[in-house]
Amino acid sequence: MSDARDTREHILNASFMLFLQKNFKEVTMKEIVERTGLSKGAFYHYFSSKEQVFEEVMDHFFAAGIKQNFESYSFETLKEFYQDYIKDAIAKMRSFKNLRTDNNEETFSTNHYFLIFDAMKMLPSYKKKLLDNNQEELKYWKKIVHIAKKSGEIKTTMTDEQIAKLFIYSGDGLGMQLIMSDPSAQKMEKFKSELQSIWDGLYNALKG
Amino acid sequence: MSDARDTREHILNASFMLFLQKNFKEVTMKEIVERTGLSKGAFYHYFSSKEQVFEEVMDHFFAAGIKQNFESYSFETLKEFYQDYIKDAIAKMRSFKNLRTDNNEETFSTNHYFLIFDAMKMLPSYKKKLLDNNQEELKYWKKIVHIAKKSGEIKTTMTDEQIAKLFIYSGDGLGMQLIMSDPSAQKMEKFKSELQSIWDGLYNALKG
DNA sequence: CAAATAAAACCGACCATTCGGTATGTTTAT
DNA sequence: ATAAACATACCGAATGGTCGGTTTTATTTG
Known part of the structure; x- marks a missing residue:
């Protein structure tokens, strides 16, 4: 079900949700890791830094939403x-x-x-x-x-x-x-x- | 020339300039202190926290600028x-x-x-x-x-x-x-x- | 087919640094 | 002498990031 591609996307989605609520500085690695349900090791396996995931998130946001x-x-x-x-x-x-994708309906x-x-x-x-x-x-x-x-x-x-x-x-x-x-x-x-x-x-x- | 009231205002002005350039989280106490030319001790003599100076800055900004x-x-x-x-x-x-008030002309x-x-x-x-x-x-x-x-x-x-x-x-x-x-x-x-x-x-x- | 091996995915303790804030002073004006 | 005005060494917590390891998956081999 969840191969490497899915995990990467999962991290991107979770990060995006966080960046929609708080700015870059305010979103912490701890939060990203917790939100994804993974670990720091997993995160840094797919991304080299917080900046990088932000950049990719924004690229996708621009293409799809702007x-x-x-x-x-x-x-x-x-x-x-x-x-x-x-x-x-x-x-x-x-x-x-x-x-x-997750079940939280919180507005x-x-x-x-x-x-x-x-x-x-x-x-x-x-x-x-x-x-x-x-x-x-x-x-x-x-x-x-x-x-x-x-x-x-x-x-x-x-x-x-x-x-x-x-x-x-x-x-x-x-x-x-x-x-x-x-x-x-x-x-x-x-x-x-x-x-x-x-x-x-x-x-x-x-x-x- | 610089009594207590002036120093307070000086800190507020310097902080305001910083908050215009970066968000609250990005502006550090170190920067505020350096920008004012004072010390941490001086800052905390006039304000109880970073939040407080932010709040006062914003109050003034609203009244004068918005x-x-x-x-x-x-x-x-x-x-x-x-x-x-x-x-x-x-x-x-x-x-x-x-x-x-300071001499830096940087845009x-x-x-x-x-x-x-x-x-x-x-x-x-x-x-x-x-x-x-x-x-x-x-x-x-x-x-x-x-x-x-x-x-x-x-x-x-x-x-x-x-x-x-x-x-x-x-x-x-x-x-x-x-x-x-x-x-x-x-x-x-x-x-x-x-x-x-x-x-x-x-x-x-x-x-x- | 299964056992052996390689590689990818993932974990979490740990690290250096920086954060806002404090405690304890010293200087300066009254 | 007293208190306000400042300075600085220091603190615990949190930060982004690393590293050595384990687990899981894929590939090779007998």
Whole structure:
């Protein structure tokens, strides 16, 4: 059942759960080892350091939970685009909820912004990844806004960049506020409906 | 020149600078002591623990750098309101730039979101303060939006709450993105001009 | 097939270092 | 002389990491 590959993944998952709750310094080797149910020897058989497991955890988190595949979104209309965006964001969030393989249902408060900031400070390559992703996101938003303007879907005095940034920043800001306030119960649902409401409102204002 | 009160303040300032750069766990007593130029004995003469100095630092930071006095903003027009908002935000940021009493000019990268998250996790009362402030902010934005609608300053299909949140969240999101990307050189100027641009664009769109 | 061997997986006592904090001073101002 | 202001050697606990070993699994060999 549990060969070497599984054990490695098991350690990565357990570590990820811990890093979602506390920052790098706060998570101790003792905790990681206890959480995995293994020993220090086992851990250091698979990883050379706490830093290394953190780095691998973050790489996976970026690929599965942050990096967006904008090419897969609809570029027919702005409305379709941001609907796809919301869907994708929710799907990503959901994929991590299912990661808790163990039986504990405790609603532990997570803060992935914390995690991201920590990773950016420690790992220069990670920072670059994130900034690249941000830049790409802006590019695609500007693209769909341009299309929507040309097709007549929206009529506005705002520049493409202003509109694009308004969508992006409002999404980021909402996410941060929710993480700060909500004890993560129906955080996801709330995020979805709030974002929908705000972006719909903005969209309708741009249409008129 | 340096009586007891000054020494205390000196320790608070030095600690604050450190907490702006690293989280609570990462900042060590050794660093605080070295930064102040004093000794451990001196530190513990004024403070009972690392937690205590952190708590006091955060209290001061909240009062001087976060808490907004909305009552002092103009409620004549939405435009005036958000102009006052920007002015106030910049003034708060500037007040911390001048806090570096020592001669080192090094542009160290700060991340006050990091600091805030840390404080929220450690200090329940601080979390409450922040959430209260957020709620109050929303209240005042809704108020001025309502006024602007009534006076005919803006015409839109969006609800007061949607508009208010759009302003708030876009500001938050911009702040976070800037902190992530910029090496803090002209961060302040960039924040100001970007926020001005986005909010002006949004405002003009709402004017109809 | 089973016995022998090799290799991978895993364990836990141990290590040096650093942590926040204390105890016992010495200096300095009143 | 007294007390506040500082300094420093020191403390136990916790830290990330190591190392010699045992157990388990896989491979080879008779």
